[in-house]
Amino acid sequence: MIHFGAPFPTLRLLIAIAWTIGMVASVLRFFPLAPPTVDVLIWTSGEKQNVMGPALERFNAQHVTVDDGGRRWVIRARSVTVNSGPMVDYLDRKLRFGIEFPAATGGAPTVVSPSTSDWLAQVNLDVGHPLFDLAAAKPIVRTPVVIFTYRAMAECLGWPQQPIGWGDIIALSENPDGWASCPTAQAEWGRKPLIAFTDPAVSSAARSTLQILNVVASGKPAEDFTPEDVDDPQVRDFVRRFQATVDHYYPETLKLQTKMFDGPRFVHFAFVEEYNIPWLYQGRLNAESVACGSATHVPIGYDVVAIYPKEGTVWHDDPFAVPDAPWVSSEQRAAAQVVATYLRSDDVQRQFVDWGFRPGTDLPLTPTQGVLPDQPTHVIGRLSPQAAEAIQRSWEDVKKPGVAVLALDTSAALSAAPLAASVKQEAEAFIDSAASGTHVGLLAFSSTVQTQVPIGPLTPAQKFALSGAAESLHPVGSTALYDAVEAAVTMADSYDGLAGDAIRGVVLITTGRANAGIALSDLLTVQDPQGHAVRVGLEADEALKGLIGADLAMPTSHPVHIFSFGVGDNPDREALRLLAEASGGVVADACSGDFPPFWRYF
Numbered sequence: 001m002i003h004f005g006a007p008f009p010t011l012r013l014l015i016a017i018a019w020t021i022g023m024v025a026s027v028l029r030f031f032p033l034a035p036p037t038v039d040v041l042i043w044t045s046g047e048k049q050n051v052m053g054p055a056l057e058r059f060n061a062q063h064v065t066v067d068d069g070g071r072r073w074v075i076r077a078r079s080v081t082v083n084s085g086p087m088v089d090y091l092d093r094k095l096r097f098g099i100e101f102p103a104a105t106g107g108a109p110t111v112v113s114p115s116t117s118d119w120l121a122q123v124n125l126d127v128g129h130p131l132f133d134l135a136a137a138k139p140i141v142r143t144p145v146v147i148f149t150y151r152a153m154a155e156c157l158g159w160p161q162q163p164i165g166w167g168d169i170i171a172l173s174e175n176p177d178g179w180a181s182c183p184t185a186q187a188e189w190g191r192k193p194l195i196a197f198t199d200p201a202v203s204s205a206a207r208s209t210l211q212i213l214n215v216v217a218s219g220k221p222a223e224d225f226t227p228e229d230v231d232d233p234q235v236r237d238f239v240r241r242f243q244a245t246v247d248h249y250y251p252e253t254l255k256l257q258t259k260m261f262d263g264p265r266f267v268h269f270a271f272v273e274e275y276n277i278p279w280l281y282q283g284r285l286n287a288e289s290v291a292c293g294s295a296t297h298v299p300i301g302y303d304v305v306a307i308y309p310k311e312g313t314v315w316h317d318d319p320f321a322v323p324d325a326p327w328v329s330s331e332q333r334a335a336a337q338v339v340a341t342y343l344r345s346d347d348v349q350r351q352f353v354d355w356g357f358r359p360g361t362d363l364p365l366t367p368t369q370g371v372l373p374d375q376p377t378h379v380i381g382r383l384s385p386q387a388a389e390a391i392q393r394s395w396e397d398v399k400k401p402g403v404a405v406l407a408l409d410t411s412a413a414l415s416a417a418p419l420a421a422s423v424k425q426e427a428e429a430f431i432d433s434a435a436s437g438t439h440v441g442l443l444a445f446s447s448t449v450q451t452q453v454p455i456g457p458l459t460p461a462q463k464f465a466l467s468g469a470a471e472s473l474h475p476v477g478s479t480a481l482y483d484a485v486e487a488a489v490t491m492a493d494s495y496d497g498l499a500g501d502a503i504r505g506v507v508l509i510t511t512g513r514a515n516a517g518i519a520l521s522d523l524l525t526v527q528d529p530q531g532h533a534v535r536v537g538l539e540a541d542e543a544l545k546g547l548i549g550a551d552l553a554m555p556t557s558h559p560v561h562i563f564s565f566g567v568g569d570n571p572d573r574e575a576l577r578l579l580a581e582a583s584g585g586v587v588a589d590a591c592s593g594d595f596p597p598f599w600r601y602f
Contacts, residue, residue, distance in 0.1 A: 251597045
């Protein structure tokens with residue numbers, strides 16, 4: 001007889017281990033271990049995030065799994081807003097120079113979804129190999145590039161019976177009579193058409209519009225357009241004539257969207273993705289006030305429409321693209337395809353349509369507010385990446401030149417060292433970032449106004465003169481704010497150092513509290529909500545709420561826009577708002593973040 005006692009300790013241990021394993025296996029039959037998770041990070045252009053973010057939360061709640069290499073994974077998907085232009089920059093810097101992705105991007109992307117796959121073709125060209133398989137990148141949604149305008153203006157030009165195109169906008173702008181040439185024009189529009197254009201370095205709509213203009217001018221199919229065609233005199237002349245119609249530029253579509261709410265006094269035509277039109281009706285765009293955190297969502301108070309240019313436009317395909325990059329694992333690739341199928345499902349696609357997009361699938365739905373479901377009928381083809389890059393490089397040569405006057409507050413209100421330093425830093429940010437075709441001057445003000453640097457081309461010598469003048473300023477005296485704006489407007493208006501028309505503006509960096517000099521009404525025409533003129537002196541804040549900056553009171557030979565940035569703890573936000581309203585400019589505040597890219601408005 002064998003006794004499993006002390007003489008056989010090893011056998012006793014083995015039996016105990018086997019028994020334990022059996023018990024664990026029995027338990028796991030009823031309580032199996034959860035499979036590991038696989039993360040799918042989607043970089044998406046911001047307009048899709050409103051639907052994509054909540055949709056992915058619902059997807060994650062379902063604990064969807066994917067099998068890869070015999071293992072099962074639970075998919076956890078999330079999306080982060082990264083605008084299309086920065087996507088290209090971040091991928092390029094990572095792959096070519098090893099620079100890590102910024103924290104705000106959420107890390108290395110499993111999926112990249114810009115507004116249009118044209119950006120992905122640019123990445124492939126930049127990095128020298130096909131990081132993205134464009135043929136395999138299916139659209140999440142689609143939206144065409146359209147011309148935004150007000151219904152009354154479109155009808156004045158003969159729409160919808162008569163199609164409108166890019167050439168019609170040029171003809172209207174070049175006509176000395178402007179809107180007066182149109183039989184049903186309204187006096188409140190003014191004679192000059194106001195055309196807005198965003199920066200093609202960051203805006204997908206502007207990038208595509210610039211490409212469309214080049215292709216239309218060439219008379220060629222997009223597929224036959226070559227980099228050399230960009231320099232064709234006929235093409236260059238057409239694009240320059242179109243850019244000459246621009247009233248002023250906007251850094252991105254989000255900034256332009258807020259101006260659409262202000263009506264025909266600010267924007268007549270803009271080139272946007274079609275979803276913007278339903279969003280305006282649905283109150284899904286920001287109607288911003290100058291006060292920090294005061295953006296509201298309300299339906300637009302005007303009847304607006306989408307114009308599908310008769311010469312042709314393009315579709316933006318919002319691709320779902322997985323980069324062929326070392327940071328994307330095989331299980332992430334498999335999981336990404338599951339997420340793509342979900343986002344292209346009928347349920348999610350209907351939600352995108354509710355938000356003004358066209359489906360990325362064959363789902364027979366389309367938005368209706370302000371858009372024409374059977375349009376566009378004329379779509380240009382796809383450019384080669386080399387041609388698209390050549391067009392992008394031509395931007396500084398074809399855009400309308402600018403004249404900018406920096407007006408810097410150096411009053412005693414800025415005596416705190418951080419404030420004085422911030423004014424200088426922000427001035428230098430403008431000087432360093434302004435386009436080479438911009439002509440810039442600088443004046444400073446406190447109790448009096450002094451021209452520090454006359455306006456001139458932004459040569460290296462001019463840059464150092466401007467920077468040195470800003471650095472040498474010291475806070476002292478009162479704040480003759482409106483005297484300074486008057487002097488800066490006159491300085492910009494009278495400058496004759498540029499042939500042809502230019503975008504003229506004042507970049508005002510100030511505490512925004514006038515306590516000396518002329519009254520606000522000496523500078524602006526101020527009205528109450530009923531349209532009655534109101535006399536305003538040096539009042540501030542509460543006394544100015546509800547009033548309207550109708551126009552500049554001083555006569556000018558050219559439109560001059562006022563772009564204001566309030567620094568310090570207590571800028572007069574209402575006064576800055578009135579300056580922007582009266583001049584068709586823009587106002588920002590330090591509480592909104594860094595110095596705004598005012599150089600992109602020129």
